[in-house]
Amino acid sequence: MTMTYAIEIRSLSVYYNNLCALDSVNLNVKEQEFLGIIGPSGGGKSTLLKSVLNLVKPSSGSIKIFGQPLRLSLNQIGYVPQNIRFDRHFPINVKDVVLMGRISRHKPLFLRYKQADLTIVSQILKDLEIGHLIDRQIGQLSGGQLQRVLLARALAVEPRILLLDEPTSNVDSYSKTLIYSILKELSRRIAVIVVTHDIWAISSLIDQVACLNVKLHYHGGTELNDEIIQNVFGCPVDLIAHGVPHRIYRAHEGV
Amino acid sequence: MIDALLEYKFLQNAVISAVLASIACGIIGTIVMEKRLVMMSGGIAHTAFGGIGMGYYLKIEPILGALAFSIFSSLTIIKIKRSTFTNPDILIGMFWSLGMAIGILFIAITPGYPPDMTSYLFGDILTVSRFDLWIISVLDVLVIITIVTLYNVFKAYMFDEEFVSVSGIRTSILEYLLFVLIAITVVILIRVVGIILVIALFTAPPAIAKLFTYNLKRIMLISTILGSAFCLIGLWFSYEMHISSGASIVLITVLSYVSISITRRMLKKEGRVHVTSGMVDIAENMQKG
Numbered sequence: 001m002t003m004t005y006a007i008e009i010r011s012l013s014v015y016y017n018n019l020c021a022l023d024s025v026n027l028n029v030k031e032q033e034f035l036g037i038i039g040p041s042g043g044g045k046s047t048l049l050k051s052v053l054n055l056v057k058p059s060s061g062s063i064k065i066f067g068q069p070l071r072l073s074l075n076q077i078g079y080v081p082q083n084i085r086f087d088r089h090f091p092i093n094v095k096d097v098v099l100m101g102r103i104s105r106h107k108p109l110f111l112r113y114k115q116a117d118l119t120i121v122s123q124i125l126k127d128l129e130i131g132h133l134i135d136r137q138i139g140q141l142s143g144g145q146l147q148r149v150l151l152a153r154a155l156a157v158e159p160r161i162l163l164l165d166e167p168t169s170n171v172d173s174y175s176k177t178l179i180y181s182i183l184k185e186l187s188r189r190i191a192v193i194v195v196t197h198d199i200w201a202i203s204s205l206i207d208q209v210a211c212l213n214v215k216l217h218y219h220g221g222t223e224l225n226d227e228i229i230q231n232v233f234g235c236p237v238d239l240i241a242h243g244v245p246h247r248i249y250r251a252h253e254g255v
Numbered sequence: 256m257i258d259a260l261l262e263y264k265f266l267q268n269a270v271i272s273a274v275l276a277s278i279a280c281g282i283i284g285t286i287v288m289e290k291r292l293v294m295m296s297g298g299i300a301h302t303a304f305g306g307i308g309m310g311y312y313l314k315i316e317p318i319l320g321a322l323a324f325s326i327f328s329s330l331t332i333i334k335i336k337r338s339t340f341t342n343p344d345i346l347i348g349m350f351w352s353l354g355m356a357i358g359i360l361f362i363a364i365t366p367g368y369p370p371d372m373t374s375y376l377f378g379d380i381l382t383v384s385r386f387d388l389w390i391i392s393v394l395d396v397l398v399i400i401t402i403v404t405l406y407n408v409f410k411a412y413m414f415d416e417e418f419v420s421v422s423g424i425r426t427s428i429l430e431y432l433l434f435v436l437i438a439i440t441v442v443i444l445i446r447v448v449g450i451i452l453v454i455a456l457f458t459a460p461p462a463i464a465k466l467f468t469y470n471l472k473r474i475m476l477i478s479t480i481l482g483s484a485f486c487l488i489g490l491w492f493s494y495e496m497h498i499s500s501g502a503s504i505v506l507i508t509v510l511s512y513v514s515i516s517i518t519r520r521m522l523k524k525e526g527r528v529h530v531t532s533g534m535v536d537i538a539e540n541m542q543k544g
Contacts, residue, residue: 053421074423081417090289091469092414100411104422111407137469153418 004067006031006161006191007052012061014047021047024061025216031160034187036202036222037195039212045195048212049163053079065161075104078154080164083147083171088139094149095121095134101156117156124152129178144175151179161191168198180205259494265381266494272383273486275391276447277460279398281479283440285461285471289413292437293458295332298347299434300441300453302328302354307375308361317375318390321445325438328354333434337427378449378501380490387446394439401436409433410471447486448501455505456482459512466519485511 007029014022022044029035039045050056052063054070065073078101095118102117125131128148138146147167154162162183168176183192184205194202199209203222211218260266287296306324310317332346362369374382383391402409412419412429420426444453464477489504496503 053417055417055420074421077421079418079421081415086415087289090414091465091471091474092410093469096410097414100415100418100422103408103411103419103424108408108424109404111405113407139469157422 003030005029005064006033006066007193008064008067009048009052010062010064012048012051012063013059014044014051014056015059020214022051023215025212027210027216027219029161029191029193031191032188033191033208034184034206035191035193035208035210036199036206037193037210037212038197038199041197043213045212046165049079049165049193049195052163053077075157076160078157078159078162080147080150080154080162080167082165082169083143083150084169086138086146088146090138092138093134094125094130094136094138094141097138097149098125098152098156101153104157120158121152121156124155128152128182142172142175143170144172147171147179148175151182155186159190162186162193164192164194166196166198167194168196168201176201265383268383268385268388269380269490269500270487272388272391272447273380273490274483275388275395276443276456277482277486278479279395279440279443280456280482281460281477282398282402282475283436284457284482285464285475285478286409286413286433287437287457288461288465289471290433293454294347295329295343295434296437296441296457297454298332298351298354299325299329299438300445300450301351303438303441303445304372304375304450305354305357305361307372308358308365311370312361312365316386316390318387318442318446321375322390322394322439322442324354324357325441326435329434329438330431333430373499374449375445376449376451377499378445378447378452378504380447380486380500380504381493383446391443391446394443398436398439398443401432405429405432448504452501452505455508456485459508460485463512463515466515481511 005028007027009025009027011024011026012022013020013024025044025048027048037045037048047056051058052065052070054074063070065076098121099113099117102113102120103111105117106113122131122134125134128151130145130148130152133141133145133149138149141149147170151164151167154164164183167179167183171179180202183194186192187207194206196202203209206222208220209218209222210216260270287293303321303325305328306320306322307317308320309324310320313320328350332343332350335341335346336343358372362372373379408419408424408429411422412424412426412433416426419429440457441453444456448456460478460481461474463481464474467477468474485508486504489507490500492498492503492507493500
């Protein structure tokens with residue numbers, strides 16, 4: 001019997017007009033895997049996430065979620081977008097943002113959230129230490145608090161796969177630590193995928209790393225070698241490792 | 256004016272249409288403000304002029320022609336935007352002028368003495384007919400039913416379209432629906448303030464409401480109340496001073512916005528108000544602890 005992966009990507013290619021964003025990417029993600037996707041900007045990291053979320057139509061290839069076609073399995077996925085793209089003046093409070101995670105559980109017509117939804121939401125907010133902010137308008141939150149709200153919304157989906165796009169940009173160090181410890185905890189039960197350029201922050205937590213620059217150059221354990229990094233980034237390692245290379249790469253001989 | 260109101264049918268029609276228009280305008284205007292679709296709404300309003308011209312030419316009610324044109328143009332704009340990734344600003348600009356041009360063309364080829372278009376361009380709430388009132392009521396009910404049915408979905412869609420799409424909801428349908436609602440609301444407002452003045456009534460009441468609350472439902476409610484107040488004050492002004500009702504309504508609306516903003520700014524300088532907006536909600540939160 002073949003194993004069913006949480007995410008199974010088969011020779012996925014995505015073109016924007018004539019620009020190739022992803023070129024025949026194959027990637028399997030196991031059910032309890034903590035995967036970090038790294039790569040230079042413009043390397044297709046966000047495109048890969050958006051393909052898995054059915055926001056971008058693949059030019060060729062297929063994506064399966066727990067063996068099922070994508071359209072049928074969207075309610076299994078929790079998504080944390082980048083926090084910078086939100087209108088902070090939008091008239092919505094924390095509770096209503098997190099309740100959005102419950103939309104897929106209801107029919108859209110006459111959608112009214114139930115007490116059960118509220119119970120789940122307040123529990124998640126408590127776990128993320130932002131229970132006291134439940135009635136706060138989102139403009140009155142710090143970057144780290146907003147990021148935790150967005151994580152709470154994704155968790156309200158009760159997902160089996162969690163996707164996060166740059167979860168630590170514009171976030172204070174306490175929130176960063178808290179978010180990653182929660183992600184680590186979650187990855188014992190569900191698949192967690194983090195897209196980031198902040199590899200040194202996550203290298204000690206993740207099980208697997210994928211290096212993406214249009215093509216998938218590497219997918220495996222977290223000890224990378226020079227050659228892969230060269231291939232992916234096309235630049236010296238120091239540029240991306242900021243002087244703490246050994247947290248992610250094995251110490252090289254002669255250095 | 257109160258005696259006249261009891262006596263004259265046309266004044267009663269005017270008052271009823273002002274309130275009905277303000278309801279649709281308060282709800283949809285809030286969405287337009289938050290979704291930044293003000294220019295889009297202006298464009299849709301101006302394409303409606305083509306429909307009014309067509310109405311005269313085909314000898315049907317101009318307001319029905321306006322409804323057909325504005326719905327058709329709003330759907331076409333999204334369709335083109337979605338399939339070619341054209342900047343919506345460019346499309347709005349072209350439709351804006353195209354609609355006016357078609358209207359002028361129809362008027363020119365309509366046999367006989369050219370009709371007076373000023374009541375459609377600048378609105379004339381005192382000439383709202385029984386038939387207009389019927390159309391406004393039906394359209395108003397349509398807008399209210401749609402928003403009540405889909406309130407939570409629309410709210411989520413306005414805040415984060417992508418997430419709603421990921422939740423398995425077809426956001427393209429929501430977008431089309433929203434544009435039809437904008438088109439409908441524009442047509443409702445054409446009788447009250449006219450094509451050219453629609454945008455002020457779309458934007459000012461929600462903008463004022465947002466100075467006082469960060470609760471979406473309350474913004475819609477306050478906008479509706481403010482819109483009604485502006486329209487009725489404008490109507491009274493227009494009746495007493497014998498000036499165009501559209502112009503007086505817009506003047507009252509914009510002057511109110513300006514004076515309220517300035518007052519708030521002055522209070523803020525004196526330190527009585529601490530934040531720029533949402534002060535009611537924040538005060539409430541502080542009381543809750």
